[in-house]
Amino acid sequence: MARLVSFSTEGTIFDGAAPRPVRPAALGEPAPAALLAFEAVRKAGYEKGVQALAPFDLQVARGESVALLGPAGAGKSVVIDLVAGFLQPDDGRLLLGGEKLARQAAWRRDIGLVSGAPDLFPDMTVLDNAAFSLEARGVGRAEREDRAAAMLERWGVPPGLGARRPSELSLARQMRVAFARALVHGPAVLLLDDPLRALDGEERDSLAADLGRLRSELGLTVLHATRDAGLAFGLSDRVAVLDGGRVRQLGTPQALYDSPADPVVAALTGPCNRLPGSVVSLDGEACHVRLDCGLEAMGMAVAGPQGGPVAGGRCTLVIRPEQVAVAPLSPEEMGEDAVPARLVEARFAGDHLRLRLALGEGGELVAHRPPGLLLPPIGTEASIAWDLHAARVYQG
Numbered sequence: 001m002a003r004l005v006s007f008s009t010e011g012t013i014f015d016g017a018a019p020r021p022v023r024p025a026a027l028g029e030p031a032p033a034a035l036l037a038f039e040a041v042r043k044a045g046y047e048k049g050v051q052a053l054a055p056f057d058l059q060v061a062r063g064e065s066v067a068l069l070g071p072a073g074a075g076k077s078v079v080i081d082l083v084a085g086f087l088q089p090d091d092g093r094l095l096l097g098g099e100k101l102a103r104q105a106a107w108r109r110d111i112g113l114v115s116g117a118p119d120l121f122p123d124m125t126v127l128d129n130a131a132f133s134l135e136a137r138g139v140g141r142a143e144r145e146d147r148a149a150a151m152l153e154r155w156g157v158p159p160g161l162g163a164r165r166p167s168e169l170s171l172a173r174q175m176r177v178a179f180a181r182a183l184v185h186g187p188a189v190l191l192l193d194d195p196l197r198a199l200d201g202e203e204r205d206s207l208a209a210d211l212g213r214l215r216s217e218l219g220l221t222v223l224h225a226t227r228d229a230g231l232a233f234g235l236s237d238r239v240a241v242l243d244g245g246r247v248r249q250l251g252t253p254q255a256l257y258d259s260p261a262d263p264v265v266a267a268l269t270g271p272c273n274r275l276p277g278s279v280v281s282l283d284g285e286a287c288h289v290r291l292d293c294g295l296e297a298m299g300m301a302v303a304g305p306q307g308g309p310v311a312g313g314r315c316t317l318v319i320r321p322e323q324v325a326v327a328p329l330s331p332e333e334m335g336e337d338a339v340p341a342r343l344v345e346a347r348f349a350g351d352h353l354r355l356r357l358a359l360g361e362g363g364e365l366v367a368h369r370p371p372g373l374l375l376p377p378i379g380t381e382a383s384i385a386w387d388l389h390a391a392r393v394y395q396g
């Protein structure tokens, strides 16, 4: 019987052939004592019959940062809004520190929230904005101004800007004030609904770096909705890949990148080639595939939610571009399992060359190679190859 590389939705790696030691943190297991817990939470969508959130389970431990990664409409904001109290679940339980959140009014919840826009109060000073949640909690003026000024400084807003109105600050600075306002009262959980989406370049990188640093310094527990896999990976202990209101896979960034549960997760977690085909044969985990472009290739069979690929059945071979070797050689010269290809385009992309290659009849594949590599001339025959373990073959 074929041995399959299989996964669990927790990102746990089972490797029937050769068990690899996996660090406990790499298993993506929920840490004990969840601070925030979703238990079979459901939310109907606006459209009849559409679930904004299908039964959704997630546990976030104290001090942990979990990203919700998914495309537009995946349900990320619905998750955030349920915790913030802007939405109520139709079903299931949502617990913060063991208490049912449904019983608490939004304004009483022990949370801080930063969204994609700073949403500062335009008629209040920067300092009063940052101190707002302390005022709402009855903290006296002197103390709240001290605490707000200290939090603003942590977020890189100089004291001299405290008396300004938000509109006098750049968007990046306003976002920093929004972070300070969200955290000044020391909430149990920081909710982030794609707060970096309006920034780019240096401002975005610098705020992301500060967020990463301050989450450790302040011991923050974070739930971070984003469409950006790089941000999700860089700022989180675990990532829940959401699509259509469901968690497709939950695990550490590396588990998701190296062992995506299905081709959709592979595409959402980084660049990948998805090559459709049919399974010719299985030899243990090794899967021999006839691609729809007419060529034959090898990969590792993966047991997905619907099971593993079966001989004669449809399949998708997934390979990351950086795992594809390209050489100006014939397949015979390149070695076993090499596949003929034709270089169509080579583009400089800074730290790599992006190579577009034609495969067989109508097939196409992208490879990322280090700049300066000896390449076949554009339009000429070449070969590609990959390590068997780098290519994953899924059913369907």
Ligand SMILES: Nc1ncnc2c1ncn2[C@@H]1O[C@H](COP(=O)(O)OP(=O)(O)OP(=O)(O)O)[C@@H](O)[C@H]1O
Pocket (backbone or CB within 6 Å): 043, 044, 045, 046, 047, 051, 052, 053, 070, 071, 072, 073, 074, 075, 076, 077, 078, 079, 087, 225, 227
């Ligand atoms: N208050 C609501 N009640 C019911 N359904 C909602 C509500 N808000 C959003 N939806 C629906 O839930 C689905 C997910 O929307 P959501 O805004 O959570 O997506 P998202 O993953 O945050 O996308 P984006 O990255 O574009 O913000 C959509 O089909 C949307 O129409």
